Amino acid sequence: MSRRDQIRMTPDELTVYLDEQKVINVATIGPNGRPHLAPLWYYPHGSGIATWTYGSSQKAKNLERDPRATVLIEDGDTYDKLRGISIEADVEVVTDTLMVTQMGITLTQRYAGAKPGEPVPDELAGFIAKQAAKRIGLIFTPTKIVSWDHSKLSGTY
Template sequence: MSRRGQITMTDDEVRAYLAGQKVINVASIGPNGRPHLAPLWYFPHEDGVATWTYGTSQKAKNFRRLPEATVLVEDGDSYEKLRGVSFEADVEIVEDLDEVTRIGTALLQRYAGAKPGDPATAELEAFIAGQAAKRIGLVFRPTKVVSWDHSKLGGTY
């Protein structure tokens, strides 16, 4: 088996990895044709990820023009610990206020340490209600996935 084959994560490993990380780097194409790169909080959604952003942000404008992205999640501070997932994705823009509110709730609960499905506090609901009208949801659906986990090599190169 090739080294590439040895370090590739299974679908279950990719899902577990995405569930354990906190920040994605998202590349869209700006109006000048150059990549626009932005870090975002996210939560796992179906086989991809979802998040929200201000409806007037550059990335929102870019996705309205071309709803495609490349997403990167990576970690590791030495070669033998490098892990990551990169995927090309179709991007769904969500503008329905109820759905944007659901996305915002799932996102902020994740970063507050709540479990999926836990009821939101009144304070969190009030904050999200104030934010949701200014935001759009973004759902990234992978079309091509590449992954790596160098720990699978057991310290050999």
């Protein structure tokens, strides 16, 4: 078995990893043809991930022009602990304010430690709805996933 095969995460490991992590780095293609890289909070969504961003942001403009992105999620502070996922994805840009509001609620619940579907206080729901009017939702559907978990090498390289 190749080293590449040894460190690849299983589907279950990918699911757990996506649930554990908090920040994605999203690469889009800017108007000058160069990559534009930006960190975002996210939540697992179907076979991919979802988030929101300001509709006037550079990444939003880039995705309206070319709805493809590469997403990196990684952690580990020494070689033997490096783990990560690189996702090439088609991106759906969501502009429906009610859907964007729900996406904002899902993000807020995740980062506040609430369970999906728990009641949202009216004041918070109102705040998120106001934010949603300025934002778009982004749904990343993977076309290719590459993963690595160097801890599977048990200290041998």
